[in-house]
Amino acid sequence: MNKNLKEILHSIISIGIVFIITGIVLKFLHRPDSDVYITIGTVFTVLLTVVAFVEIILSKSMNNLSKAVWAVCLLAFNPVAVLVYFYKRQEEQKKSDLIVE
Numbered sequence: 001m002n003k004n005l006k007e008i009l010h011s012i013i014s015i016g017i018v019f020i021i022t023g024i025v026l027k028f029l030h031r032p033d034s035d036v037y038i039t040i041g042t043v044f045t046v047l048l049t050v051v052a053f054v055e056i057i058l059s060k061s062m063n064n065l066s067k068a069v070w071a072v073c074l075l076a077f078n079p080v081a082v083l084v085y086f087y088k089r090q091e092e093q094k095k096s097d098l099i100v101e
Helices: 003-028 034-058 064-076 078-100
Strands: none
Touching (some): 034 064, 064 078
């Protein structure tokens, strides 16, 4: 995955988390528009979770145990796990790029 796409994915998940947190705060304040923010944030998060799952399943560099652990983490700690996964994959890709050169 190229660098620009990774940056876009990081931005999208960050925006999703901001929408969810804003929706939760608005929900505490009993604002009627809070559901819209939570829904938008959830849609962003679900889309990136699907992207992460597809990348994990298609990965040739991970063994089955690693794939299972990442899948459980994505299901249990969704937004945080997606961010950690994409950052970790970016670091591994930088290391592999250095080795190739």
